[in-house]
Amino acid sequence: MLLPFQRGPFRGRTSVSLTLISRFVEEYRSSTPNKLKVIDAYLLYILLTGVFQFLYCVLVGTFPFNSFLSGFIACVGSFILAVCLRIQINPQNKRDFLTVSPERAFADFLFAHTVLHLVVVNFVG
Missing domain, CATH: 1.20.5 (Single alpha-helices involved in coiled-coils or other helix-helix interfaces)
Structure with missing residues (x-):
């Protein structure tokens, strides 16, 4: 059959x-190295969180609009920062980032993530 x-x-x-x-x-x-697999899992988690927030917005509403916007901006910003980290620590891109070590890339990621979340918390009010 x-x-x-x-x-x-x-x-x-x-x-x-x-x-x-x-x-x-x-x-x-x-x-794929394990470091990149961990970042990929984090990217999938952030993507699913953003999709869930958007579906909630469409189906239920955006009553506290600043809260929705802050959460969604945090998801998009976190996704972009994680993609940048993945690009920088990928061994295949080593020749493009000769002056950036993986530790430096992770420190930059943490600093940018902290600034992003300070802005998001400030936006919520």
């Missing part, structure tokens, strides 16, 4: 897609 995605024009595309996804996951697990 064929499943619905195994019939018609999508028959070959599904197997190619599944092969592509499984190869991506396999290469990610084998070649």
Whole structure:
């Protein structure tokens, strides 16, 4: 018995897609350093938090608008800072950041994160 995605024009595309996804996951697990995997997990958490806040805003409302805006800005800012950290400590980008050590990149991340959250708390009031 064929499943619905195994019939018609999508028959070959599904197997190619599944092969592509499984190869991506396999290469990610084998070649990505653990430091980057931790940052990727943090990025996924921030992304899901931002999506949840946006869905809450759409479905329920934005009664304390400053609180919603502060939380959403904190999510977007944290995501951007974490992406910058990931780019700086990625071993493949080492030649682009010769003067920045991973420790320095993490210290910059912590400093920028602190400033971001001070601004967010100040915005809430």
